[in-house]
Amino acid sequence: xxxxxxxxxxxxxxxxxxxxxxxxxxxxxxxxxxxxxxxxxxxxxxxxxxxxxxxxxxxxxxxxxxxxxxxxxxxxxxxxxxxxxxxxxxxxxxxxxxxxxxxxxxxxxxxxxxxxxxxxxxxxxxxxxxxxxxxxxxxxxxxxxxxxxxxxxxxxxxxxxxxxxxxxxxxxxxxxxxxxxxxxxxxxxxxxxxxxxxxxxxxxxxxxxxxxxxxxxxxxxxxxxxxxxxxxxxxxxxxxxxxxxxxxxxxxxxxxxxxxxxxxxxxxxxxxxxxxxxxxxxxxxxxxxxxxxxxxxxxxxxxxxxxxx
Numbered sequence: 001x002x003x004x005x006x007x008x009x010x011x012x013x014x015x016x017x018x019x020x021x022x023x024x025x026x027x028x029x030x031x032x033x034x035x036x037x038x039x040x041x042x043x044x045x046x047x048x049x050x051x052x053x054x055x056x057x058x059x060x061x062x063x064x065x066x067x068x069x070x071x072x073x074x075x076x077x078x079x080x081x082x083x084x085x086x087x088x089x090x091x092x093x094x095x096x097x098x099x100x101x102x103x104x105x106x107x108x109x110x111x112x113x114x115x116x117x118x119x120x121x122x123x124x125x126x127x128x129x130x131x132x133x134x135x136x137x138x139x140x141x142x143x144x145x146x147x148x149x150x151x152x153x154x155x156x157x158x159x160x161x162x163x164x165x166x167x168x169x170x171x172x173x174x175x176x177x178x179x180x181x182x183x184x185x186x187x188x189x190x191x192x193x194x195x196x197x198x199x200x201x202x203x204x205x206x207x208x209x210x211x212x213x214x215x216x217x218x219x220x221x222x223x224x225x226x227x228x229x230x231x232x233x234x235x236x237x238x239x240x241x242x243x244x245x246x247x248x249x250x251x252x253x254x255x256x257x258x259x260x261x262x263x264x265x266x267x268x269x270x271x272x273x274x275x276x277x278x279x280x281x282x283x284x285x286x287x288x289x290x291x292x293x294x295x296x297x298x299x300x301x302x303x304x305x306x307x308x309x
Contacts, residue, residue, distance in 0.1 A: 003075040005039050006068050008032070009047060009057070013065065016054020016231035054231045056221075065224075073124060093286055094122045096131040096140035100199060100226040104245040105165065105270060105299050106144055128154075128198040135160065135275045141283045143273040146198060146243075148266070150205070155273055163287075163294050165270040168302040169244045170202060172265060176257035178236035183262060189220035191232045191240030197224045202266065203241055210264040230256075243268065245299050270302060 011021035022032035040047055049056045057065065097106045102125040110121040124140060132155065134140035145155075155162070182188050188211070193200030211217060220238035223229055226246050233240045234255050250256040272294075274287055 001071070003072060003079075004035075006072045006075070008035060008039065009061065009068060010065075010072065012036075012048060012055055013057050014225060014227045016056070016228060016235075018055060054228075054235055056223075056228075069125070077122075092122055093142065093282060094124060094134075094140045095142045095144055096124045096126060096134040097144040098128050098131060098146055098198060099125050099224065100243055100246065101144045101146065101270065103227070104243070105302070108297055108299055109144065109165070109272070131273070135273060135278075138275065138278055141274060141278055141280070141286070143271075145271050145273060146202075146268045147271050148202065148206075148268060159277070160273050160275055162271045162273050163290050165272060165294055165297055165299075166302045167267050167269050169260070170199070170207075170241055170266050170268050171244055171247065172207075172239060172241050172259040172263035173233055173247050173251065173256040174239040174259055175234060175236040176254065179239055179257070179259070182239065183259075186215045188215045188217045189238035190217050191229050191238045192219045192222045193229070194222055194224050199226070199241075199243075200224070202268070206266045207241060207264055239263070241265070245302050 008021065008025060011024045012018060015021045015024060018033060018036065019029050022029045025032060027035070036047075045060075047058060047061050049058055056062075061068075093110075095106060095110065102123060106123050110123065124134060126134070128145050131140070131143040131145055135143050136159075193203055195201070195204065208217070221232050223232070226242060229240050229242060230246060230250065232238060233242070234250060239259065247256055247258075251258060272290060274283065
């Protein structure tokens with residue numbers, strides 16, 4: 001199995017399109033198509049459901065998605081370690097990010113923490129539980145997570161400290177041209193997150209019980225990736241819930257419409273967490289910078305707190 005293959009598979013899974021995946025992978029559409037066909041021929045099986053729009057992984061590949069992401073991460077880390085002849089490891093900051101925060105928040109946070117110093121950043125994406133475990137094992141210096149009042153104590157304050165980057169809404173959104181009939185007939189096709197995934201648990205615990213009081217619902221599609229949820233909703237497959245930062249650009253382009261006046265939403269706090277036992281100098285310096293400047297980080301859709309004194 002090649003790293004190139006894994007990254008191609010994940011690019012299609014995240015974009016829902018061979019064309020968009022080719023653009024992400026910086027190759028022509030025809031070259032990308034040939035690469036996918038060669039991969040499938042070598043493995044002896046199809047990997048994608050091409051009859052659905054957006055394109056999705058076939059069930060046996062979906063079941064291996066976490067393993068594919070983990071394998072890609074390990075490939076990259078091994079390659080980085082083998083080429084680390086400049087001693088970057090001692091200056092590296094590793095950030096464990098919940099999947100939904102990796103794209104929208106992590107780049108700005110990494111840029112802010114890196115200002116004025118020669119730090120290298122490594123982003124490791126996973127579930128909230130993965131972030132907790134990586135911090136406990138000191139495989140990551142910081143965790144970037146969502147939090148509600150119900151799960152705030154999962155990170156023991158005696159072991160961890162936090163800085164809040166602000167709050168954002170977890171909102172219902174839909175294709176503005178395709179949801180009207182569903183709302184009128186009170187039968188909603190939903191894009192859901194898997195049980196056991198953080199946003200899936202929030203959806204089932206805080207959202208769906210209130211929805212089911214007024215509407216009949218069924219799951220039109222299920223995925224744990226917010227970019228895939230975004231694409232399913234944009235294509236009119238169903239109505240779903242997204243962090244506002246993820247939906248912001250599509251709503252600004254009128255590709256999505258907020259349904260907060262009809263369906264329930266909830267609030268999520270964006271937290272940066274670190275283990276108190278991690279006393280590396282570079283981590284301490286970055287943490288003090290973060291405490292001082294947290295209020296200056298700006299992400300569309302997230303309401304930033306005041307900077308800490």
